[in-house]
Amino acid sequence: MNLKNALTCLLVINLLSCSPLPHKSNATAAIKNVILVIGDGMGPQQVGLLLAYARQAPHSIIKNRSTAFDRLMHNGQLSISLTHSADSLVTDSAASATQLATGHLARPEMIGIDQYGNAQENIISKAKRLGKATGLVSDTRITHATPAAFAAHQAHRSMESEIAADLLQAEPDVMLSAGLSYWLPESVNHTAYQQHLNGLAKNLKSKRHDQKDLLSAAKNKGYTLAFNKQQLQQAQGKTLGLFADTSMVNGISEAQQQDNPLRQQPTLQEMTQQALSILEKNDQGFFLMVEAGQIDWAGHQNDTGLLLHEMLRINATLNTLLDWLKGREDTLLIVTADHETGGFGFSYSADKLEKPMSLSGDAFVNKHLFQAQFNFGSIDILDRLHQQKLSYKDMFTRFDALPKHHQTAKELVNIINSHTEFPITEQQAKTILRTEANPFYTQNHKVLGSKIVPKMSVNGAFFPYQADNRANLLAQAVATQQQTVWATGTHTSTPVYAFIQGPELALQPFKKILHHTDLGNLAIQALKP
């Protein structure tokens, strides 16, 4: 045994035997707060896109070309985790979040119940049992699958009215997201309903099918209601923030509106900051889940420019969390994804082969030129992706808003070519607009129920969100220009990263190939009185 090993042993013996060392005898017992960040759909390739942009983009906006993931690597532990749900190869967000929240296997599309259908205690209810504060933050909506699985117990993720009621019953101290329409009684669709809304001027719509007024119920439970950024910043104590009807803005819009003094919606970073400042007031500590949920939406649409902006959004949010964590030894931070979305990657191709170039090295003396056989992708693609001005989905919304006789290939070219740096031709626009009889038509199916759908050229079964498939076709049209491939319009089973930060001893249990039920159980076990 060398001296270093001997010293390590001494240190370990001291730690284990409750010696009078100033350090805690059991590091996990010292953990007061647990923070779980979920990048929905953020597989290794999505993290890779951010890292490529940070390191290689000629005009990267990332300071010092260093990301929050660099900070996580510097301070903590990197593990990988398998995400599959019970008896399935692939998972969805509901099952994956249920597995993280309860430590139990679930089946796809279940919320907070195990694979047999039994409600299981989640990390929020354990934290509350221990007297800790709890919070849920998401840039999708609060009743959407990921946040829902941390507080609700329902047979299916689509039961958002029931989920809203469950969320209120679970009573996390902080809930910040969108989804106002699931909190309003159905009568709001017929009558004026402004008494709670502090002057929030908008056309309110309820998506409920009952008269439950969950906003009044929340007020009666002592929640402060917030409907815009300013109200959020003033909120103290228990806070329910609902900042849009159905979803927060996407990452491109958030970035564009960031400096607009009239901006109403808080950013994911601002919601996270406010959640921390409310939750940290509890002396017993807290559990906080933050979701960057639109990484997944960009992935489903195969929208690479939007994906980059969503990764910049989680990067900013993680930096805020890491600033708060600086110097703290009492908090466990877990940053992971629920699954990968899209089967995304940069790829080299046979298109536009690179020109021969002269290089100064010894291998190229005597006028030998260097030439790779294929096109390995120019780094300025990263800047051009960042310059995208509208999401694919928003571009098609604009197209569909045109009078029917203006909905032509030419008009689609105009819209797309004025909002991205990857122009398409009229011929490509025609391909995007082609339709066919739905090969997967399923009567009364919420997603597969249309008789006529966009015509996919390959692998149509993996593009089941047919209403959005023109976006996926657009992705295929610009694939060679963007040097990107997208394998699917759904999720893949790729193992995801789990970045763990906390006291050194608390990292030990994470040093293996995990499954998300392990990750959930370790997070739950880390919560101590």
Ligand code: MG
């Ligand atoms: Mg989600």
Ligand code: ZN
């Ligand atoms: Zn998804």
